[in-house]
Amino acid sequence: MASVPGTRFSEDEKRRDADHISFLKHRRFRWLWIALLLSVVSILGYALIDQEPRPNGGSWYGYTLGTIGLLLIVWLSLLGIRKRRMTEGSWSLKAWTSAHVYLGLSLIVVGTLHTGFQIGWNVHTLAYALMMIVILSGIWGVYAYAALPKELSANRGTMTGGDMLDRIADIDKKLESAAQPLDRGSCDLVLDVLRQDVFYGGALSRLTNSYPGCATKKALAGISASGSDAEARVHELLTSRAEQLAQMRRYLRIKAMLEVWLFIHIPATIALLAALLAHVISVFYYW
Amino acid sequence: MAFLIRTIAVAKSGREIVRDREIGKNELIIGRDPASDIHLPDLTVELQHVKLTDAGQGMIAARALGELPFTVDGESVTEARIDPDAGAQLAVGPALLAVSRDSDAGAAGPVKINIQPAPKDPATGDPEAGFALAKAMPSKRAMAWIGSVAILVLLLSIPVFTHLFRTPVENDPENLEEGAVLFDASWSTGELSMAHHDLEDNCEACHQTAFVSVQDETCLTCHEELDDHAKMDRQLTGMAPVSTGDAIQWDIGQALGKEGPLGCVSCHTEHEGPVKLEASDEQFCSDCHNDMDARLTDVSFGNAGDFGDKHPQFRPKFYDAHFAKEAKRVSLDDNPVEMSGLVFPHDIHVSETGGAARMAMSLSQYGAPLECSDCHEEDNSAPAGFKPVVMEDACEACHSLVSGTAGGAFTSLRHGDVTELMEDLAKVNLGSRSRVVTGRDRPGQYGSGGRYHANFGRPSGSYLAITRALQKGGTCGDCHLRTTTDGRPELVPVNIPDKYLHKGFFNHEAHGEDVAECTDCHAADTSGEATDLLLPDLESCRDCHLGESAVKTEEIVPSSCAMCHGYHTPAAPWRPEDHPKLPGNGPNDNVAAILSSLRR
Numbered sequence: 077m078a079s080v081p082g083t084r085f086s087e088d089e090k091r092r093d094a095d096h097i098s099f100l101k102h103r104r105f106r107w108l109w110i111a112l113l114l115s116v117v118s119i120l121g122y123a124l125i126d127q128e129p130r131p132n133g134g135s136w137y138g139y140t141l142g143t144i145g146l147l148l149i150v151w152l153s154l155l156g157i158r159k160r161r162m163t164e165g166s167w168s169l170k171a172w173t174s175a176h177v178y179l180g181l182s183l184i185v186v187g188t189l190h191t192g193f194q195i196g197w198n199v200h201t202l203a204y205a206l207m208m209i210v211i212l213s214g215i216w217g218v219y220a221y222a223a224l225p226k227e228l229s230a231n232r233g234t235m236t237g238g239d240m241l242d243r244i245a246d247i248d249k250k251l252e253s254a255a256q257p258l259d260r261g262s263c264d265l266v267l268d269v270l271r272q273d274v275f276y277g278g279a280l281s282r283l284t285n286s287y288p289g290c291a292t293k294k295a296l297a298g299i300s301a302s303g304s305d306a307e308a309r310v311h312e313l314l315t316s317r318a319e320q321l322a323q324m325r326r327y328l329r330i331k332a333m334l335e336v337w338l339f340i341h342i343p344a345t346i347a348l349l350a351a352l353l354a355h356v357i358s359v360f361y362y363w
Numbered sequence: 364m365a366f367l368i369r370t371i372a373v374a375k376s377g378r379e380i381v382r383d384r385e386i387g388k389n390e391l392i393i394g395r396d397p398a399s400d401i402h403l404p405d406l407t408v409e410l411q412h413v414k415l416t417d418a419g420q421g422m423i424a425a426r427a428l429g430e431l432p433f434t435v436d437g438e439s440v441t442e443a444r445i446d447p448d449a450g451a452q453l454a455v456g457p458a459l460l461a462v463s464r465d466s467d468a469g470a471a472g473p474v475k476i477n478i479q480p481a482p483k484d485p486a487t488g489d490p491e492a493g494f495a496l497a498k499a500m501p502s503k504r505a506m507a508w509i510g511s512v513a514i515l516v517l518l519l520s521i522p523v524f525t526h527l528f529r530t531p532v533e534n535d536p537e538n539l540e541e542g543a544v545l546f547d548a549s550w551s552t553g554e555l556s557m558a559h560h561d562l563e564d565n566c567e568a569c570h571q572t573a574f575v576s577v578q579d580e581t582c583l584t585c586h587e588e589l590d591d592h593a594k595m596d597r598q599l600t601g602m603a604p605v606s607t608g609d610a611i612q613w614d615i616g617q618a619l620g621k622e623g624p625l626g627c628v629s630c631h632t633e634h635e636g637p638v639k640l641e642a643s644d645e646q647f648c649s650d651c652h653n654d655m656d657a658r659l660t661d662v663s664f665g666n667a668g669d670f671g672d673k674h675p676q677f678r679p680k681f682y683d684a685h686f687a688k689e690a691k692r693v694s695l696d697d698n699p700v701e702m703s704g705l706v707f708p709h710d711i712h713v714s715e716t717g718g719a720a721r722m723a724m725s726l727s728q729y730g731a732p733l734e735c736s737d738c739h740e741e742d743n744s745a746p747a748g749f750k751p752v753v754m755e756d757a758c759e760a761c762h763s764l765v766s767g768t769a770g771g772a773f774t775s776l777r778h779g780d781v782t783e784l785m786e787d788l789a790k791v792n793l794g795s796r797s798r799v800v801t802g803r804d805r806p807g808q809y810g811s812g813g814r815y816h817a818n819f820g821r822p823s824g825s826y827l828a829i830t831r832a833l834q835k836g837g838t839c840g841d842c843h844l845r846t847t848t849d850g851r852p853e854l855v856p857v858n859i860p861d862k863y864l865h866k867g868f869f870n871h872e873a874h875g876e877d878v879a880e881c882t883d884c885h886a887a888d889t890s891g892e893a894t895d896l897l898l899p900d901l902e903s904c905r906d907c908h909l910g911e912s913a914v915k916t917e918e919i920v921p922s923s924c925a926m927c928h929g930y931h932t933p934a935a936p937w938r939p940e941d942h943p944k945l946p947g948n949g950p951n952d953n954v955a956a957i958l959s960s961l962r963r
Contacts, residue, residue: 199550238491267406327494339496353515357519363575
């Protein structure tokens with residue numbers, strides 16, 4: 077039966093289709109349903125099981141949720157190792173990522189219930205806060221990967237990043253020669269423009285697209301368009317440089333938003349593992 | 364003077380392109396202006412930057428024309444004299460100008476100026492790498508290391524090491540520094556209760572050994588006065604079964620050295636915020652007591668779950684037989700008869716009319732018909748809240764024991780001991796026997812006042828008085844019951860317990876005059892016999908007191924177990940107001956205490 081061509085074709089077709097299904101929809105949202113089930117069971121247990129004297133991480137139900145949470149966190153953090161090794165099948169990277177996202181979301185429920193809503197300035201709440209930071213940054217990451225690449229290519233048009241840099245370098249060359257006749261003050265303004273790194277600005281500048289120290293902007297304000305011919309020429313060049321910079325900075329902003337979550341997600345995960353260790357040891361050390 | 368200008372450019376291939384030109388002038392301008400003698404097309408160079416002049420004797424003077432200086436042999440100057448024979452290096456903007464004498468032409472040869480543009484920094488790395496956010500962020504790895512190491516050192520290693528290597532000291536709230544574990548405050552899951560507030564920075568006071576849970580023994584170092592609720596094995600049998608989950612947790616916990624479900628911290632959970640110690644709720648007691656007979660089949664007391672619905676009849680402890688050595692607990696349902704050994708009709712005494720009332724009215728110390736408090740004086744330090752009734756204080760004003768006069772004062776019979784009474788009666792007989800009047804005086808030494816005088820009156824006074832006094836209607840028999848011990852006349856011993864209720868507490872103060880009259884609960888006004896036990900029964904308490912969940916009205920007082928019973932001290936319920944010195948219970952409640960009570 078297996079050699080019947082029709083069957084073979086439909087199987088291959090299924091596999092080919094599967095290859096192009098997002099990890100979010102993997103196996104008809106299998107992991108979404110598992111995560112939802114885990115969350116609902118956790119909530120029901122919390123609501124229905126009598127925990128004396130009050131819900132707390134130290135009740136048997138609290139320990140159960142804590143153990144589930146701990147195992148989940150450790151497993152979820154192994155994605156970083158898993159993604160560097162290629163396998164396929166039911167534990168393909170796509171399946172793993174799908175489970176990572178949905179089980180990670182269910183940690184919001186499991187972890188929060190484990191706290192018994194007892195929050196304080198201590199290592200235990202630190203672990204919880206780090207976990208929430210990791211999850212929220214992860215949510216942002218999923219959103220960013222789904223929504224931002226479109227914006228990114230829309231902004232870039234047909235240009236590559238290298239094209240943008242080339243265009244600015246080109247303008248800079250013209251600027252340097254056009255500025256030759258200018259007086260000292262104007263020259264200094266142009267020099268500042270040329271000396272400033274095109275990627276000037278920190279992460280916050282990139283994310284907010286706000287560059288208060290932009291030399292091009294200052295030079296534009298300092299060199300009049302209605303002065304000498306040289307000045308007018310420089311002003312014109314500065315204007316097109318500013319435009320090119322603006323496009324590049326929009327590009328940088330989208331790219332930063334796309335990438336920033338990992339700069340939170342990864343260090344916070346490692347810190348979370350440390351805090352988790354401190355949490356577990358301290359709880360039993362001072363049992 | 365002539366200048367030989369040599370410009371060296373480097374082609375892309377790396378080959379040097381050398382161009383020479385000669386300028387036959389004594390003055391030379393170096394600047395960005397294309398009209399300059401030496402044109403340096405760099406924006407850092409002034410339009411006219413430096414002027415070189417022949418200073419005679421083969422020397423050259425250099426002077427800055429604008430505000431910007433230039434460099435001679437590494438020194439930033441605005442004026443300099445240069446000896447071309449010795450050679451010098453000028454730096455104007457990024458360009459380097461080597462000044463020397465053209466050696467080919469000898470001492471009078473032209474001054475040679477080699478111009479070499481500053482080497483440009485070769486672009487390093489991938490220029491497009493700047494697009495990655497990584498260029499503007501600290502490295503993920505560095506952040507991860509710093510964060511996790513900081514947590515592991517500050518919040519784990521330091522507390523663990525300072526705990527392991529400390530010198531244990533005795534608990535002293537005044538000195539928390541010595542032997543303190545550092546940074547363990549970060550381990551606290553919440554503030555301590557208000558009573559334990561002083562221990563807030565002293566974790567090791569309770570958490571003494573690593574990985575060993577808080578032990579009862581540790582609690583008892585301060586709370587040594589507390590009794591067990593019952594014997595531990597009885598409690599373990601009698602306690603309510605725990606859920607499977609709890610049972611597993613206790614099994615694991617106890618296997619690892621945790622105190623069991625009857626340990627101190629099982630009920631007195633800590634780190635729940637600055638809460639007051641409050642009395643337990645009804646559920647806490649009823650969990651076990653609601654159906655305790657199913658587990659402790661030999662208990663003498665009944666099940667209890669709710670004062671309004673499920674509470675056994677009171678079983679006061681008193682003497683139910685004359686000569687009984689021990690008081691006995693008898694249910695009020697079993698028509699109890701108290702055998703106190705006394706004769707005392709309450710009704711006659713509290714009646715507002717009749718002999719007792721008239722008598723009291725005639726006496727200055729009463730001046731009115733008797734009231735309960737004339738005999739039963741409240742005293743909160745006494746076991747049952749009342750001083751014991753003492754005959755001399757409470758009864759003697761009417762039931763006088765005055766036996767005669769001596770030296771102008773009254774003499775009294777002593778109360779409390781039959782032997783003493785007999786002695787006193789004998790003295791009375793000696794002193795005041797009625798005189799025998801025969802009309803004749805006995806002679807000589809036998810006469811009155813003589814050596815051999817004797818009282819030959821009726822013997823009733825001296826020999827019969829004691830039996831008469833003890834009999835009904837006699838001095839003692841009014842209140843006491845006569846008996847004979849070993850042939851001697853005696854009284855039935857008086858057996859009145861200090862208190863009747865041993866397993867609960869009744870606060871008379873809380874039931875003061877504005878709440879009830881004594882006779883509302885104690886039927887003294889209709890009790891004609893001392894054998895009547897005048898304690899109110901369960902039903903009469905329920906007129907006002909119902910269980911915890913009852914709706915409070917003007918009449919009804921919702922009453923949890925803890926209103927009458929204590930856990931560690933059954934006869935003294937724990938009430939916050941009895942412990943004004945505990946933080947949170949006094950008048951100086953702080954905001955945290957008020958908030959915690961609101962939260963409850």
